[in-house]
Amino acid sequence: MLSREISQAGPADVERALGRKRLQLHDLAALLSPAAEPFLQKMAARSADITLKRFGRTTQLYAPIYLSNYCTNRCAYCGFSADNLIKRKCLTLDEAEQEAGILHDRGFQHILLVSGEAESAVDVDYMEAIALRLRNKFAAVAIEIQPMSTEHYRRLFNAGITAVAVYQETYDRDLYKTVHLSGKKRDFDYRLETPARVAAAGMREVGIGALLGLADWRAEGLAIGHHLNWLRREFWSTAFTVSFPRMRPAAGEFEPLQIVSEANLSQLIFALRLFDPDVGLIVSTREEERYRDGMLGLGPTRYSAGSCTAPGGYGKSDHEGEQFSVGDHRSLDEVCAMIRAKGFDPVCKDWDREFQISN
């Protein structure tokens, strides 16, 4: 249904979308379509212009901390899938604090706590405890863990968590069933409703996204547009971000169902920027140095840096048990130097723990 709307778009629709101040969903469909490909440079220029006006010459920096790679779900595409034979580890609270300390010393003020879905390893009590330990060290602590209830998200908000990322992976209900083989993650609707629960709990920022390489990326882009529209209407005081995890080699050696090229990824990013001038757009270290350097200022607003995707990885030198292998291996300092060299300001602090303190 979404795909049909996209495939029906022609050059005239793309031109109209490029000229509009406020894009509708059918404009987003046009910008995602093959008909928009010859317009990529124009889209990039518009995207750069909008991003400049709305965000200035800045890029936010953050780093992920993988707390645990235990997982009870079997997802065909993921390195942490329950049936993958990898070294499993769940950090103790002290170990997690140590990892965080390393990142803090490197200069990070925004961190993202990530885990697989295994209640016996990482549950709301564990997350609350780690949040309370870390809230005084960082300006903003975000999480990317299993979907939770509104009540649990509220507890975590009160404990100091600012933002929650939860990606639908694919908005294609049928395809979703075929790649999520077992575990709680099989529940498509529960996952889809998660961003709403997060916002309802009072979290300041919600991150959504689709895993690129599963269903048709153009349809996923339009679905993200629908999702954003709906979320903004229901939760007008919440900030939103979109991430673009693009399939990379993983332990399970899942072959992507779609090849999503860098040009495709850029078209998706530009289209979403034109559609939603205010949404944060995150490009992680999954992508190569060259790509991330080139995209600076063209739409993305936030980059991770110096990332390790294995639990305890910052304290060690090996990458055993990682979720995906990283494309951009540069340190925070190196990425900041690149950002400055391009005339932009790398922003390591853009929030404050004081926003979350409730008396």
Added chain:
Amino acid sequence: MLTIAGTEFRSRLFLGTGKFSSSAVMAEAIAASDAQMVTVALRRVDLDNPDDDIMKALSLRDYTFLPNTSGARDSQEAIRLAHLARAASGSSWLKLEVTPDPRTLLPDPVETLLATEQLVKDGFIVLPYMNADPILALKLQDAGAAAVMPLGSPIGTNQGVLTDFQVEIIIEQAKVPVVVDAGIGAPSHAAYAMEMGADAVLVNTAISVAGNPVAMAEAFAKAVEAGRAAYLAGMGQRSKQASASSPESGQLSSDLGFLS
């Protein structure tokens, strides 16, 4: 069809009944406008008097009667008036107007929000008149307002939709109907509001003080229809620049040579 609080309206032109030279002219103008939502200032009518001029003239048509609390200076006055109106008329519809400054007649945002919260709890269908403040519109919706009514320009000034920039934001963010109310001085203003995506417009002064109120009412009805039709047809983007994709930063295209 426009739906507010479960009631359908064929006409997107709402009419105010003040400032007419007589109830008879008022009634004729309403008939000519084909409006189905008509507001009446509670301070002008005697709802307990079956021979009240205004109410008798209005009783000849099938419409939704929307009493307004114009003159109320604070939420308490507005709430009291609302309850009196409902007791007399049996209708729960209310246009909430809290205008403490009799010169500008601008709506008090704080008192309007307070009154909306209370009146919604009391079971009223509240349509609050407000300045075109997008945050206030969101808060009024959260409080349960059945629609929001941002002003185009101050009551009676006929200056048109001076608040268009903000009304556009309100329309974009709204979960309830948006009725542009106050300051609409010409049919072209009404068309402009409808082209923007407003769900309806409320017009009073421009019709009642026109040389020929009945003809003006007809003109407004046509303008509202034209504006709505244009909106649905998908207006082309107005651009001050010759080339639609010429960004102000001077970039016409971006170098994408880095893509592998």
